[in-house]
Every structure is written in structure tokens, then in C-alpha cells.
Amino acid sequence: MNGIEVVGLLLLLLALSVPLSVSMGIAGIAYIVISGIPISVIAQRMGNGVNSFPLLAVPVFIFAGSLMNTSGITTRIFDFAKLLIGPIRGGLAQVNVVASLIFSGISGAALADIGGLGQIEIKAMEEQGYKLESAAAITAASATIGPIFPPSIPLIIYGTVAEVSGVKLLIAGVVPGLLITFFLMLQIGYFARKYSFPAESHAYNVKEVFNAFRKALPALLAPVILIGGLLSGYFSPTEVAAVTVFYGLILGKFIYKELTWQNLAEVGQQSIRQTANIMFIISSAAIFAFALTVEQVHVQMADMLLGISKNPYVLLLIVNLLLLVVGMIMETIAAILVLTPLLVPALSLAGVDPIHLGVVMVLNLMIGLLTPPVGMSLYMVSIVSGAPVEKVIRAILPYFLPLIISLIIVTLFPMISTWLPGLLF
Amino acid sequence: MDVKREKPQVRILTAFIQILEIAAVFALFGISAIIFAQILLRNLLSIGFPWADELSRFLHITLIFLTVPILYRERIIFKIDIFVERLPARVQNVVDVFASFVCVAFSLIFLFSFVEFMRSSWDVPSPALQMPNLLFFFGSFLGILMFLLTSLEKLIYDLGKKAGESIK
Numbered sequence: 001m002n003g004i005e006v007v008g009l010l011l012l013l014l015a016l017s018v019p020l021s022v023s024m025g026i027a028g029i030a031y032i033v034i035s036g037i038p039i040s041v042i043a044q045r046m047g048n049g050v051n052s053f054p055l056l057a058v059p060v061f062i063f064a065g066s067l068m069n070t071s072g073i074t075t076r077i078f079d080f081a082k083l084l085i086g087p088i089r090g091g092l093a094q095v096n097v098v099a100s101l102i103f104s105g106i107s108g109a110a111l112a113d114i115g116g117l118g119q120i121e122i123k124a125m126e127e128q129g130y131k132l133e134s135a136a137a138i139t140a141a142s143a144t145i146g147p148i149f150p151p152s153i154p155l156i157i158y159g160t161v162a163e164v165s166g167v168k169l170l171i172a173g174v175v176p177g178l179l180i181t182f183f184l185m186l187q188i189g190y191f192a193r194k195y196s197f198p199a200e201s202h203a204y205n206v207k208e209v210f211n212a213f214r215k216a217l218p219a220l221l222a223p224v225i226l227i228g229g230l231l232s233g234y235f236s237p238t239e240v241a242a243v244t245v246f247y248g249l250i251l252g253k254f255i256y257k258e259l260t261w262q263n264l265a266e267v268g269q270q271s272i273r274q275t276a277n278i279m280f281i282i283s284s285a286a287i288f289a290f291a292l293t294v295e296q297v298h299v300q301m302a303d304m305l306l307g308i309s310k311n312p313y314v315l316l317l318i319v320n321l322l323l324l325v326v327g328m329i330m331e332t333i334a335a336i337l338v339l340t341p342l343l344v345p346a347l348s349l350a351g352v353d354p355i356h357l358g359v360v361m362v363l364n365l366m367i368g369l370l371t372p373p374v375g376m377s378l379y380m381v382s383i384v385s386g387a388p389v390e391k392v393i394r395a396i397l398p399y400f401l402p403l404i405i406s407l408i409i410v411t412l413f414p415m416i417s418t419w420l421p422g423l424l425f
Numbered sequence: 426m427d428v429k430r431e432k433p434q435v436r437i438l439t440a441f442i443q444i445l446e447i448a449a450v451f452a453l454f455g456i457s458a459i460i461f462a463q464i465l466l467r468n469l470l471s472i473g474f475p476w477a478d479e480l481s482r483f484l485h486i487t488l489i490f491l492t493v494p495i496l497y498r499e500r501i502i503f504k505i506d507i508f509v510e511r512l513p514a515r516v517q518n519v520v521d522v523f524a525s526f527v528c529v530a531f532s533l534i535f536l537f538s539f540v541e542f543m544r545s546s547w548d549v550p551s552p553a554l555q556m557p558n559l560l561f562f563f564g565s566f567l568g569i570l571m572f573l574l575t576s577l578e579k580l581i582y583d584l585g586k587k588a589g590e591s592i593k
Contacts, residue, residue, distance in 0.1 A: 017509040018524045019502040021493075022531045029534055040545070042538035047562045050489055051482050059488065060457050234468060242460035268450035275453070276492030277503050283489065331503055 001034045003297035010288065020334055021284040028287030035294070042287055049286025050279050053238060054166055057108075057156045059275035060241035064248055065107035066267045066274075069116030071252020071259045073219040077102050078120045080216035083209055086200040090192025092128055093138050094185055096121045100142035101149060101181045105223025106244060108151040110369055113143040114380045122385045129198040136385040137395035140377045142184055144366040144403060147332075149177030150227060151244075154332055154365065156237055157282070158358045161340040165355075166237040167230055168421040172355045174227075175420055176363060176410045183402035191398070218255050222247055231424060278333050285337040292341065302346035312350045316411050319343060319357075320364055327368015331376065335365055355421060356414040363410055367403050370396055438574055442498065445491040445571060452488040456481045476553040483554075483561055490568025494575045497528070518586060525580035532573035539566050 006027050013023035025046070032041055068074055081099040085091050103117050118139040125135035147154045150170035159166040191197065204212075226244055229235040235243060252259030292298065305315055326335050339361070347357050369377035372393060382389045410416050459481045466472040496502040509520050539562070547559040 013527065014505050015508045016520055016524060017504050017506055018527045019497070019504045021502065022528050025531050025535070026527060029531070038541070039534070039538045040541035043535060043542040043562070043565065044538075046535070047486060047565050050486055053478050053482060056456060056460065056481055056485055059453055059485065060460065063453055063457060235464060239460055239464050242457050243464065245457045246461050265450065268453055269446065272446070272449045272453055272488055272492045273496060273499075273501060276449075276489050276496055277501065279485075279489040280493050280496070281503065334503075 001031050003292055003295035003300065006031050006288070006291045006295065007297075020331065021280040024281065024288040024334075025284035028284070028289075028291045031291035031294075032287065037294075041290070045286040045290050046283045049283045052160060054156060054160050054236075055279070055282070057151070057166070057238040057241045058153055058278060059271065060238065060245055061108045061151055061153055061156075062112070062274045062278075063267065063271040064241055064244035065109055065112030065116070066271050067245060067248040067252065067259075067264075068103070068106050068219075068222075069112065070263045070267050071248055072256035073106070073222070073248065073251055074103065074116045075120060076216040076219040076256070078117060078124070079212050080220065082124070082200075083204055083212045087203065088192075089199045090188055090197030091200050092121075092125045092130065093134075093188045093192065093197055096125070096135075096138050097142040097145075097181055097184045097188065100139075100145050101177065102220065102223060104146040104149040104177065105227065106151075106248075107146060108153040108156070110143040110146045110366060110377050111380050113146045114139060114377060114384055118143065118381060118384050122381075128200070131395070132385055133387045133391040133395040136381045136387045136392045137399060138188065139385070140370055140381040140392065140396060141399035141403065143377055143381075144363075144369065145177050145180050145184075147366055148173045148180060148359070148363055150174060150230065151237060151240060152362065153278075154336055154362045155358055157278075157333055158336050158340055158361060161337060162344045162354050162358060164358060165421075165425075168355055168425055169358050170230060170237055171421045171424060172359050172417040173362075175416050176359055176406065179409060179416065180363075180403065180406045183406050184399065187399065187402045218251050222251075281331075281334055282337060285334070289337070289341055298342050298345050301342040302349060305343075305346040306349060310350055312347070312352045313412065315347055315350050316352060316357075316360065319347065320360065320407065320411055323361060323364035324368065324371075327365045328371045328375070330368075332362075332365045332369065335368070336361065353414055353418050356417045359417040360407070360411050363407050367400070367407065370400070370403075435578065438571075438578065442494055442571060442575070445568070446495055449488045449491040449495075452484040452491070455484045456488070459484075479551055479553045479556070483551075483556065483564075486562065487564030487568075490565040491571075493568050494571035497572060497579070498575045518583065521583045521586075522580065525576055525583050528576035529573060529580055532569050532576055535569045536566065536573065539569070 009030055010023050010027040013026055014020060029042055032039065078099045081095040081102065085094045085098060099117055099121065100113055103113055107113060121139050122135045126132055150173050152170060152173055155169045155173060156166055159169045222244065225247065226240050229243060230240055308318065309315060344354055344357060348354055369375055372378060378389055378392055382392050459477050463474055463477040466474065509517055512520065543559050547557060549558045550556065551561055
């Protein structure tokens with residue numbers, strides 16, 4: 001059995017609706033059994049695939065994101081952003097983007113943004129006269145900032161697989177995250193004038209401004225503490241996640257007083273499900289990756305790519321096209337696990353910085369979250385808003401423009417990703 | 426599926442999975458508490474716990490595998506349905522049976538592999554906690570054993586269901 005057959009078996013099982021984790025596992029197992037490799041390798045690889053301290057950031061960040069949504073922190077962030085830029089035309093649509101940027105400094109996942117903040121944003125936008133599908137589309141598009149701006153679950157997983165510094169990767173996402181925010185806001189500003197988006201009729205007085213700021217301040221401090229902790233070297237990315245959890249607990253229980261024991265138990269139940277869904281794939285991917293490694297598929301891939309061109313920009317263009325297609329049919333984490341070991345060696349040989357490649361990959365796959373058939377953000381926002389997926393797909397099309405422009409800029413100018421980590425570390 | 430849950434063996438399976446869920450939630454709380462305590466002790470009191478890293482990794486492995494049967498039973502385990510959904514109902518049923526069978530086979534192979542892995546290294550201690558391998562990875566064995574049972578439950582259901590009937 002060769003590497004191509006292993007990949008073929010995976011795709012066949014996936015098409016037959018076998019769970020992704022099991023499909024990867026069976027493809028790897030088939031190779032191990034046929035090659036006569038001791039069967040004990042399966043349990044050993046699967047256990048050790050998740051026996052990693054950096055990967056602990058994933059469950060703890062998922063827990064932190066759910067906790068923030070339950071403890072009233074998300075509402076305060078939204079209220080503050082609304083106050084900041086709500087009064088301009090299309091203000092609530094801009095608030096949606098700014099609130100996503102602030103929330104992304106706490107949570108590391110797009111779906112946590114849509115599931116928590118999205119509910120509040122869509123409701124408020126609909127009440128102000130936005131079309132339901134437009135509100136849903138803007139929410140899904142702005143949620144792509146979450147996994148780019150630190151912290152980021154996909155970047156942590158990429159860092160573990162590519163053996164790249166997690167802290168450098170997270171910091172590398174700061175400027176690209178701001179860039180996406182800027183382009184999304186620019187697009188919304190243009191649409192606000194062109195399509196006469198609603199504006200907030202209520203004029204805020206100084207007292208209201210002060211009150212909203214006072215209430216939001218503890219929540220706004222969360223990203224500052226976390227990024228400050230990362231930069232100062234006090235915490236590793238995994239530890240940042242634990243600090244976020246405890247900060248969220250203190251805010252929810254003692255400051256905002258919205259977190260009950262029952263809520264906490266529900267958050268725990270929700271978090272273990274999300275964690276296991278991701279980490280079981282990672283565990284099974286360990287035997288799949290083992291089969292590909294033994295078969296030297298990464299070397300073949302490197303030879304093939306370098307045979308096409310040795311120019312890093314041409315290779316990045318090919319990778320972008322590949323990832324855009326993969327992002328349509330594959331879940332983000334699975335795509336990172338399968339493609340990172342194949343792409344990093346080839347692109348590193350061509351002179352592409354693995355940190356730059358990580359940001360490009362994650363941004364690309366986040367755009368994939370907005371494309372059918374496996375567009376998880378699309379389905380999530382459809383569930384949260386109640387708008388049919390087909391309508392959301394149509395409404396989201398214009399917002400691909402700022403995202404694709406951001407992707408092209410981030411791809412062509414590596415400094416956007418590498419400048420800040422280079423400056424700080 | 427609800428009808429089947431009334432059977433004693435299904436009730437026992439449900440009760441056992443609920444216990445695993447509680448254990449997994451406590452494992453998550455435990456991981457967060459251990460990592461946070463480690464930061465406080467290191468930065469405030471200059472005390473390091475060499476076992477904290479290992480204990481949190483043990484809880485992490487346990488959490489993941491204990492939750493797998495829950496994902497499968499609640500049909501929230503990640504899979505791609507878009508191709509199968511386009512097939513006629515009868516073919517969909519055949520594909521469902523096949524997918525359940527693959528899950529059963531996967532679980533059985535994993536359990537066999539676990540036994541083989543432990544046969545030679547069950548007593549190898551972990552560096553800090555001196556926890557034997559058997560205990561360190563026991564969560565994976567227990568979780569996949571329960572995954573086997575839930576896969577069998579689904580396979581039996583799939584074999585008995587009529588064309589077009591769905592539990593999703």
C-alpha cells in the first residue's frame with residue numbers, strides 16, 4: 001500500500017460518511033496491517049498524538065470561549081463597541097466587526113464568536129432594520145478574525161504539527177487580524193452608503209458613555225492581560241488559556257454575577273464535546289501521518305512542488321489555491337493536520353518562513369469556513385440567526401472580497417506576519 | 426433509538442456514559458486548575474511542580490477518549506454527509522450500516538492494539554508521577570470500549586431500520 005492509496009482510502013471513507021477521525025484511523029491502520037508493522041503502534045501513536053502540553057491550550061481555550069459567552073462578558077463587549085461606533089451609518093455592522101476583533105483577543109475560534117457574540121449582534125441588527133441574512137453574513141465574515149488574531153486554536157495546532165514556536169505564531173496573527181478588520185470595515189462603510197444601512201437614532205450622553213465603558217472595562221482588559229502575558233514571557237499559550245478561564249470565572253461570578261454553578265456545568269459539557277471532536281481527529285491523524293511519513297509522502301510532495309517552481313511566491317499561490325479548494329470540503333483542523341506535514345518541508349526549502357505559511361494557511365482555511373459544502377461558519381450562523389443557509393451564502397458573497405484581498409496581501413508580504421514576532425523575540 | 430433506550434442494556438449504557446461525561450467535565454476543570462496553579466506558584470512563590478504538566482496531560486487524554494462515545498451517540502462526531510445525502514434512501518441505509526461497521530472494526534482494532542501495546546510496556550512509569558503506562562492511557566481504553574458499544578448499538582439500529590428512516 002503506498003501513500004496515494006492511504007489518502008485515497010481516507011477520501012473514500014469520508015465520502016461514505018464515516019466519521020473523519022475514524023476514516024483517518026482506518027486509513028492508517030490499513031497501511032500498518034498491510035505493511036506488517038506491529039499493531040501496538042496504533043494505540044501508542046493515538047495516545048501519544050494528544051499527549052502534548054502545547055495542545056492543552058485547545059480544550060482550555062474552548063472552555064474559556066464558552067465561559068465568556070455565558071458570563072455576560074460578550075454582552076459588555078458588544079455594548080461598548082456599539083457605543084464607540086454605533087451612531088455612524090451602518091454602525092451596528094461596524095460594531096459587529098469591532099466586537100469580533102475584541103472578542104478574538106479572548107477566544108481563539110470562529111465558531112465561539114458566532115455562537116456567543118453572533119446571537120447578540122444578529123438580534124440587535126435585525127431590530128434596527130438590517131436584513132436577517134445580511135446580519136448573519138456580516139457576523140460570519142467578521143468571525144474569521146477570531147482564529148487569526150491571538151489567541152488562535154488553529155495556529156496553536158499548526159505550531160504543534162510544524163514544530164514552530166506557538167508564541168511567535170500567535171503574535172504573527174496580530175497585524176493580519178487588524179488588516180482583515182480594516183478591509184471588512186472599509187467594505188461595510190461603502191455598503192452602508194450604497195445600500196443605506198440603518199444608523200443608530202439614539203444620541204449617547206456622557207453619562208451613558210461612562211457607564212458603558214465602566215461596565216465593559218473588566219471585559220476589555222482580558223485581551224490586554226492575555227497578550228501582555230504572552231509578550232512578557234510570563235505565560236506560555238497554554239497558560240494564557242488557563243488565565244483566561246480564571247479571569248472569566250472571576251468576572252462572571254463576582255463582577256457581572258451572571259455565572260451560576262448550573263451554567264458552569266453546561267459550559268463544561270459543551271466544552272468537552274467541542275474538545276473531543278477536535279482532539280479525537282488529532283489522535284487518529286497521528287497514525288494517518290505515521291503512514292504518510294513512512295511512505296515519504298512529504299518528500300514526494302516537496303519534489304512535486306519544487307518541480308513546478310522554486311519561486312516561493314509561485315508556490316504560495318499554488319498552496320493558496322489548494323487550500324481554498326480543501327477549505328471547501330474539509331474541516332479546518334483536519335486540513336491543518338493533513339497538509340501541514342506535507343507543505344511545510346517543501347515551502348521551507350523554497351525559503352518560505354513557516355510562521356508566514358501558518359498565518360496564510362489559517363487565514364485561507366478560515367475563508368473555507370464560509371464556503372459550502374463544509375462551511376462550518378455558514379451552518380453555525382444559519383442556526384444562530386434562523387436564516388436559511390442558501391440566503392446566507394448569497395449575502396456573504398460580497399464579503400469574500402475584503403477577505404481575499406487580505407489573503408493576497410498577507411501572502412505577498414511575509415513581513416505582515418513576521419515583522420512583529422521578529423521585533424519582539 | 427428512544428425505544429431501544431428503554432431496554433435494560435441500553436439504560437445501563439446510558440448511565441455509564443453519563444458517568445464518563447461527569448468524569449470528563451471534572452478532567453477539564455482539573456486541567457484548567459492545575460495549569461493556573463502552576464502559573465501562580467511559579468511566578469509568585471518560585472515553586473515548580475514537575476508533575477503538574479504530566480497530570481494535566483493524563484487528564485487531557487482521559488477527557489478526550491471518555492467523550493468520544495458521547496459524540497458518537499449524540500451524532501455530533503464530525504463527518505461529511507453531503508455525498509451520502511444525495512443517494513436514494515435504500516442506498517443511504519446500506520452506507521449507514523457500512524459506516525457503523527467501520528466504527529465497530531476501528532474500535533476492535535484499537536482495543537486489540539492497546540492490549541498488545543500494554544503487554545510489553547504496561548508497567549513503564551511516567552517520569553514525574555511514576556504512573557504506570559496502563560493507568561496513564563487507561564482513559565483511551567475505556568473510552569474506545571464504550572465507543573465500541575455505542576457503535577454496536579448504532580449498527581444494530583441501522584440493520585433494523587427501514588429505508589429513509591433516520592435518527593439524525
